[in-house]
Amino acid sequence: MEMGQRAPVGRPRGFDADMALERAMRVFWEQGYEGASLTDLTHAMGITRTSMYAAFGNKEELFHKALERYTEGPASYGARALREPTARQVATAYLHGSVLATTRPGAPAGCFGVQGSLAAGGTGGHARDTLTTWRNAHTALLRDRLRRAVDEGDLPPDADPDLLARYLTTVANGIAVQAAGGLAREELRKVADMALLNWPPATGA
Amino acid sequence: MEMGQRAPVGRPRGFDADMALERAMRVFWEQGYEGASLTDLTHAMGITRTSMYAAFGNKEELFHKALERYTEGPASYGARALREPTARQVATAYLHGSVLATTRPGAPAGCFGVQGSLAAGGTGGHARDTLTTWRNAHTALLRDRLRRAVDEGDLPPDADPDLLARYLTTVANGIAVQAAGGLAREELRKVADMALLNWPPATGA
DNA sequence: CTCCTTCTGTACCGATCGGTGCTGAAGATG
DNA sequence: CATCTTCAGCACCGATCGGTACAGAAGGAG
CATH class of the missing domain: 1.10.357.10 (Tetracycline Repressor, domain 2)
Structure with missing residues (x-):
């Protein structure tokens, strides 16, 4: 157990999660939680539904993470x-x-x-x-x-x-x-x- | 054309349109335009979808009428x-x-x-x-x-x-x-x- | 190379969305 | 009574909702 660094096994994800979250934050910001559909969100993020669920959990968790990013950013x-x-x-x-x-x-x-x-x-x-x-x-x-x-x-x-x-x-x-x-x-x-x-x-x- | 008063022919409507609009106003007020579904609205109004459409047009017109009522009321x-x-x-x-x-x-x-x-x-x-x-x-x-x-x-x-x-x-x-x-x-x-x-x-x- | 893990894309799930066609029921008119 | 007009309720429309099963692609480890 001497490895302090994370060693990601398997296929690495093909998109920038930080940028995707930034895009999602803007969609929620503009359209609100209910007004932002998964189609709106994933199109803006440039990823598919499946990738979004794998990376962020679900719509509500994505919203929470977008709010955190908003707090620390704008x-x-x-x-x-x-x-x-x-x-x-x-x-x-x-x-x-x-x-x-x-x-x-x-x-x-x-x-x-x-x-x-x-x-x-x-x-x-x-x-x-x-x-x-x-x-x-x-x-x-x-x-x-x-x-x-x-x-x-x-x-x-x-x-x-x-x-x-x-x-x-x-x-x-x-x-x-x-x-x-x-x-x-x-x-x-x-x-x-x-x-x-x-x-x-x-x-x- | 000497009749100045409106003479409603046919079956009269079986609900109080004013009260129904009041109920609809409250639902829009609480839940917003997108958050208020037709099911929410008609349940609160105590009428069916069909009656709502006959009396108020559609969801957007109902929203406008609810806003007018809000302006003149609360x-x-x-x-x-x-x-x-x-x-x-x-x-x-x-x-x-x-x-x-x-x-x-x-x-x-x-x-x-x-x-x-x-x-x-x-x-x-x-x-x-x-x-x-x-x-x-x-x-x-x-x-x-x-x-x-x-x-x-x-x-x-x-x-x-x-x-x-x-x-x-x-x-x-x-x-x-x-x-x-x-x-x-x-x-x-x-x-x-x-x-x-x-x-x-x-x-x- | 083979195996293993993870990610990606398609195609689909049941539920709900706003909105409507149709059948009778209900009241006014004669 | 019969007739006419409007309303009420059911069932249903296509579209979209959030969410997922599945199969294949893409990398690391051996």
């Missing part, structure tokens, strides 16, 4: 915003990041986590719940970061981190809906800036 | 808000109305116009475009009202009615997404109030 602005030094910079980076991510040329308009499945019937319920959980997780991360900001004197002691986090994600979700409807990046940028006008001032530690 | 807060005397009151009524409408007990959570179809594949494209148009129409109504507010000195001369209207609908859409995820009414109310903090002061005519 939605990585969220994690980056959390690392900003002050609460105001966190808020600004978060909303500006959401504008950029939902209006990126060459990518689907809007947010995977919003339009991927807001409503569903039948088999789509799991996907809808998954994305609700995903959105709430983002809110929780933001809330924790803002709690720290209160401790650091970066927000007034009477500031409500829960409310502020919920406010930011609500605006970000609204931005995603507007972007999905085709609103231009510059317009959304102005909306985001307006939403930041009422941000509580720092107390100065 | 979404009528929008038209009411436009009739408020001042811009601030318009904005407050609009956001508070959206909170109430998207969190009404006994009704689906969220907004028909948002989750009805943000993303779609195949035949759902028309529904998605219809709702995008619907949301933009609401924004335009709000913008026109706020333009009047500038003329009336109810908003500063340098206020941007386009931006303010887009801001309000963006927040309202975000509220709808949060509500669809199950956020409580009181929480959303606080978010709405926070979004109203930066509303421009009246100049005093």
